[in-house]
Amino acid sequence: MKKTIYTLLILLISLPIAGQLSQQSKNITETFFPDVTSVENVTPALKKKKGYTNYKELKSFLNGLVVENPQKIKLSIIGKTQKGREIPMVILTNPNQKEKVRVWMQGGLHGDESASTEGMLYLIHQLLNDEKYKNILDDIELAIVPMANIDGYLKKDRYAANGLDLNRDQAKLMAPESVVLKNAFVAFNPEVAVDFHEFRPFRRDLAMMGNFGVVTLYDAMFLNTGNLNVPKNLRDLTENIFVKNAQKSLKSFGFNTVPYVSTADYNGEVVFNQGSLNSRSSVTNYALTNTIATLLEVRGVGIGKTSFKRRVFITFSVAISFLETTKNNKLLVKEEIEKAINEQREDVVVTHKRPIYKDTIQVIDLNTERIIDLEVKKRDAARVKPILVRKRxxxxxxxxxxxxxxxxxxxxxxxxxxxxxxxxxxxxxxxxxxxxxxxxxxxxxxxxxxxxxxxxxxxxxxxxxxxxxxxxxxxxxxxxxxxxxxxxxxxxxxxxxxxxxxxxxxxxxxx
Ligand SMILES: [Zn+2]
Structure with missing residues (x-):
């Protein structure tokens, strides 16, 4: 009996929350996240009102671009998914004799983050067709895997077919796709890498905050590594030049960006984790191999195709900014990576700990649909302390x-x-x-x-x-x-x- 009442209570409590989780009011969309009309309908999902790029459309879109631009784009198959689908990768560059910087970009590692894939397709299209970007690939060789988790993507599911999260599998490599992607990544040997994602603005933890729940305000958040085994010069270069330039670029278009925060249960209370430490995930994993790396999170999971062009545009703009920063800092990138390889620290950090501190973040209050300041507890990877340290x-x-x-x-x-x-x-x-x-x-x-x-x-x-x-x-x-x-x-x-x-x-x- 007690159990039944308890279950009923839980149901009653969670009903309004479930409601909040699945919808965004028209007012919030129009006030805070109006769509970007300048994005042209040139990719499969942008061309249609409903639905996303399917597998057939992905292949014919890429094949079409190869036929039109055989000098600038090469298409290859890097392996197969668990369901036997071929995983395409494209390499773009302007043919010339210059030494190139190698940049890696991927979208759709989580299958329900659709604008990340579409942003990559839009990027490929614009690099080949927009005069503005004609010279950007003079000094860059760019590898793009636009749909990294195809089986998940086609079901709008975060996970790979065997239920594994491909962005928690980069150290243990238990999913076949993780091995395929890592083989391609290592063979290409990038100097700069960006992993494109989307985040869920209507999170369960947020529904418990404020008077009637709150929702994330920021359009885009950057996840950088704070792992102390990553050489400091690379962490600084990533943060102070690459990410800062991308943030400036987004700001010039009117978008709000902050470092990535995500809620987690920590000793029974909700804290906001900022930054990454774990080598099981892409950004820290890449950075630990002396690659300049970031992960972009765009506000998009769980809201369907709401503000879809806006999300595609943000993804695209960050990609362009990273390419421009790479082009303008070609020598610096190569020098700093060389320095990182040669100047190793004396010790190795086996375990890290993030200090907890109070901070204020801005959110949208669901009751008033206005921006409010929310006092939160934060754990920032950038403020991390070494706990267990050993001689290298x-x-x-x-x-x-x-x-x-x-x-x-x-x-x-x-x-x-x-x-x-x-x-x-x-x-x-x-x-x-x-x-x-x-x-x-x-x-x-x-x-x-x-x-x-x-x-x-x-x-x-x-x-x-x-x-x-x-x-x-x-x-x-x-x-x-x-x-x-x-x-x-x-x-x-x-x-x-x-x-x-x-x-x-x-x-x-x-x-
Ligand atoms: Zn993701």
């Missing part, structure tokens, strides 16, 4: 039976060698001192939570032992994969099973 090794060694882990590192572009003779080395090994095998169910895996004790010893490593040198371009991602306590490590994701008292088959070589 010159290499990690792995036992010969750890081929599965080695294969994943190789997909991420990490070079792994094997010892050609037996070798005696001073090394540090990890012994598990605390173990929880069901710490958290996350993305279909039982995460392991461990603590370790490090033992220094002289050890004979057999011929065939895997060696991961930390003197390579993508070394920083290795820290996140192999240090067992790191939140997205192979141990944390259960790819390397262990137990209390066990010694891990991973070793730190200090000199």
């Amino acid at each position: 090794p010159i290499a990690y060694y792995l036992d010969e039976d750890q081929k599965i882990l080695v294969d994943k590192m190789r997909i991420l572009g990490v070079k792994v060698a094997q010892l050609s003779t037996d070798e005696e080395k001073m090394s540090e090994s990890y012994t598990i001192t605390y173990y929880d095998k069901n710490f958290k169910k996350y993305e279909k895996v039982n995460q392991q939570d461990v603590r370790t004790m490090i033992i220094k010893e002289k050890k004979m490593f057999k011929k065939g032992t895997y060696k991961v040198s930390m003197n390579q371009k993508r070394a920083n991602i290795v820290i996140e994969l192999l240090e067992p306590e790191a939140p997205n490590s192979f141990v944390s994701f259960g790819l390397l099973k262990t137990k209390e008292g066990a010694q891990l088959p991973i070793y730190r070589i200090l000199n």
Whole structure:
């Protein structure tokens, strides 16, 4: 009986919220998010009143552009989805003898974020057809995957066919699409990368705030990494030049932008997380391989085709801004990446912690449909503190039976060698001192939570032992994969099973 009443109560409470979640009033749309009429109806979804670009339209749109501009655009298939659909990628450049900067862009990694895909298609079309952008690709080679999660996209579903979130799968690589995308990314070896997304403005947590719920005001939010293993010069270059220029560009068109915040439950209360730390997601994953990277979130999930041209235009404008900034800073980009590869920090940060502080954000109050200030608790990745810190090794060694882990590192572009003779080395090994095998169910895996004790010893490593040198371009991602306590490590994701008292088959070589 008690349970029934409780269920009824929950139903009653959630009814008005569910209502709010699915609609945006005409007044809010017209006051805050009027559509952009200058966007031409040149892509499949822009051409039709209802619905989005389907798979057939995607292919014929890209094929059509290739036929018209064979010198400037090349179309390739990088692999297949779980449902067997071919995943197209285009590479655009102006043919000349100049040295190019390589830029990677992708849309539709989450299948219900439709303007990200359409913005990429619009970008490709405009780069090939609008005189204004004729020279932008003189110094740039641009790879675009416009519909990264095709199976999800065609169902308007965030997830891939097996239910995995492709933007939480970039360290463990459990979905076939993650492997396909990473292989293409590594082969292209970009210096600048932007992952285009949309966010849900009517979030459940927001419905509980204000008098009658609030909704996000900002058109666009930038998600940058605060991960301390990403060299500071690259974080600064991303934030202070690339993102700042894009924000300026959006502002000139009248759009509101801020750093990306998303609500989360933290010890029982709702906090706003700002920025990214996790290598399971694109922006931090890219940045850890010494790529200048950001992720754009446009206000769009759950509101259908409302303000669709506005969302496409914002996506397009940020892409153009990133290309222009790249073109205007060609030498700087190359120099700073070189510097990041060569000037490594002395230590590695295994775990981070974000301080909590009070802040004010602007939101739209659903009762009055006016902008109000909302006092919130925030955790900002840009203010992060290192918690568990270790000396940076010159290499990690792995036992010969750890081929599965080695294969994943190789997909991420990490070079792994094997010892050609037996070798005696001073090394540090990890012994598990605390173990929880069901710490958290996350993305279909039982995460392991461990603590370790490090033992220094002289050890004979057999011929065939895997060696991961930390003197390579993508070394920083290795820290996140192999240090067992790191939140997205192979141990944390259960790819390397262990137990209390066990010694891990991973070793730190200090000199
Ligand atoms: Zn997304």
